[in-house]
Amino acid sequence: MLPVYEIRPSDLTVKRNDYQLSYPEHMHDYIEIIYVYKGMQRLNIESGGFEIREGCLAAVFPETVHSFSAPDGQDKKNNEVLILMCAPKMFGGLFPNLKDLRPENPIVDKEDICGGFRCALENIKPGESFDVTFSWACVIVSYLLKALTLKHKSDGPVTDITYKIIKYIEQNFTETITRRSIAEHFGVSESYISAIFSGRFKMNLRNYLGLIRAEYAAGLIRSTSESFTLISQEAGFDNPRTFNRMFKAAYGQTPREYRRNINRLIKD
Numbered sequence: 001m002l003p004v005y006e007i008r009p010s011d012l013t014v015k016r017n018d019y020q021l022s023y024p025e026h027m028h029d030y031i032e033i034i035y036v037y038k039g040m041q042r043l044n045i046e047s048g049g050f051e052i053r054e055g056c057l058a059a060v061f062p063e064t065v066h067s068f069s070a071p072d073g074q075d076k077k078n079n080e081v082l083i084l085m086c087a088p089k090m091f092g093g094l095f096p097n098l099k100d101l102r103p104e105n106p107i108v109d110k111e112d113i114c115g116g117f118r119c120a121l122e123n124i125k126p127g128e129s130f131d132v133t134f135s136w137a138c139v140i141v142s143y144l145l146k147a148l149t150l151k152h153k154s155d156g157p158v159t160d161i162t163y164k165i166i167k168y169i170e171q172n173f174t175e176t177i178t179r180r181s182i183a184e185h186f187g188v189s190e191s192y193i194s195a196i197f198s199g200r201f202k203m204n205l206r207n208y209l210g211l212i213r214a215e216y217a218a219g220l221i222r223s224t225s226e227s228f229t230l231i232s233q234e235a236g237f238d239n240p241r242t243f244n245r246m247f248k249a250a251y252g253q254t255p256r257e258y259r260r261n262i263n264r265l266i267k268d
Contacts, residue, residue, distance in 0.1 A: 010219075010223075011086070011087035011089070011090045012085070012086055012087070012090060012130065012133055012134060012137060013083070013084070013085040014082070014083070014084055014124055014125065014126045014128075014133055015082070015083040015126060016037075016080065016081070016082050016083075016125065016126060017079070017080070017081045017083065018079065018080055019070075019079055019081075020039065020040070020041055020042070020068075020070035020079050020081070021041060021068035021070065021081065021083075022068055022069055022070045023067060023068040024067055025044075025065055025066070025067045026065070026066070026067065027063055027064055027065045027066065027166075028062070028063075028085075029062050029063065029087065029088075029099075030062060030085045030086055030087050030088070031059065031060070031061055031062060031085070031086050031088060031098050031141070032059070032060040032066075032083065032084070032085050033057065033058075033059050033060075033082070033083075033084040033085075033086075033140060033141075033144065034052055034057065034058045034059075034060070034081060034082070034083055034084075035052075035056075035057045035081070035082040035084070035121050036052045036053065036054050036055065036056060036057075036079070036080070036081050036082075037054070037055075037080035037081065037082065038054055038078070038079055038080040039054060039078050039079030039080065039081070040052060040053050040054065040079070041058075041068065041079065041081050042068065042069045042070065043058050043060075043066065043067075043068055043106075044066060044067045044068075044069065045060060045064060045065075045066045045106055046064065046065050046066070050106065050107055052107065053110070054110075055110035055113065056107060056108065056109055056110050056113070057107070057108040057113060057121070057144075058106050058107050058108070059103060059106050059108070059144055059148065060106065061098055061099075061101060061102055061103065061153075062088060062098055062099045063099060064102070082121065082124070084124065084137060084140065086137050086141065090134070091138070091141070094138065095141060095142070095145060096145070099153070100152055100153050101150045101151070101152060101153060102150065102151055102152075102153050103148040103149065103150055103151075104148075104149045104150070104151055105148070105149065106148075108144065108147045108148065112147050113143075113147075116139060116143065117139075117140070117143035117144075117147070119139075120136045120139040120140045120143070121140060123136060124136035124137065124140065161186060161188070161196070162196055164186065165182060165186070165193075165196065168182065168185065168186075169208070169209065169212060170212075173209060173212045173213055173216070173236055174213070174216070174234065174235060174236040175236060176236075177205075177209060177236075178205075179193045179194060179205055182205070193205065207246075207249075209236070210237075210242070210245075210246030210249070210250075211246065211249075211250050213235040213236045213237055213243075213246065214235070214243075214246045214247045214249070214250040214251065215250065216235045216236075217231050217232065217234075217235040217237075217243065217247060217255065218247070218250075218251065218258065220234060220235065221255060221258055221259050221262065222262055228240065228243070228255050228256065231243075231255070243255065
C-alpha cells in the first residue's frame with residue numbers, strides 16, 4: 001500500500017503513550033523522535049526494521065517513509081513511549097537543514113543518552129506552554145544531532161511515480177484534483193492512475209483525497225472556530241455533504257461531534 005502523506009495541524013507535537021504504537025506506512029515534513037521510557041517499540045524505516053528498547057531513542061527525518069508495529073504475543077500496554085514531532089522550519093537557522101540529512105543509523109543507544117539529553121527527554125511533556133516545550137525540543141534536537149552520524153540525502157531523481165503522486169497531492173489537495181488532472185500532469189493515461197490507486201493505495205482517488213482533506217479539516221476544527229462550511233471549502237471538499245461523509249469515515253464521528261468532544265476535553 002502506498003504510504004499516506006501526513007498533514008499535521010501544529011509545528012510542535014508531544015505525546016506520551018502508555019502502549020506500543022501500531023501505524024501503517026506514512027511520511028511527513030517533520031523530524032519525529034521516539035524515546036522509550038518503558039517496554040519497547042518496533043519501527044520500520046523504508047526498508048529497515050528496528051526495535052527501540054527501553055532507554056533508547058530513534059529519529060525519523062523528514063520525507064522518510066516509516067511505520068510502527070506492535071509484535072504479537074507481547075504486552076502492548078506495558079509501555080511508555082514519547083513521540084516528539086518538530087517542523088524543521090520552526091528552528092530557523094539554529095540547526096542544519098534537516099530535510100537534507102539522513103542518519104546512517106537512526107537508533108541512539110541508552111549509554112549515549114545522558115546528562116542534559118536525558119534530562120530533556122524526561123521533562124518534556126504534553127500540555128506545557130509552547131515556550132517551555134520548544135526549549136526542551138531545542139535541547140533534544142541539539143543532543144540528537146551530536147549523537148547521530150549524519151549523511152546528506154541523495155539528490156538523485158525520484159523514479160517512482162507513486163511517490164511523485166503523493167507529493168503532488170500533498171501540495172495540491174485543497175484544489176480540484178481529478179484522475180485527468182493527475183494524468184495530464186504526469187503525462188500518463190487516466191487508466192494508469194486508476195491502476196496505481198487500486199493496486200497500491202487499495203482505494204480510489206476520491207476516497208484517498210477525502211481522507212487527506214478530512215485530516216486537514218480536523219486540524220482546522222482543533223485550532224480555529226471557523227464555520228464547518230468554510231472549513232469544508234478550505235480543505236478542498238466540493239460540498240458539505242461529502243465533507244461530513246468523509247470526515248465520519250476517517251474519525252467515526254461528524255465534524256460537529258468532533259468539535260463538541262474537543263471542546264469538552266479542553267474544558268475538562
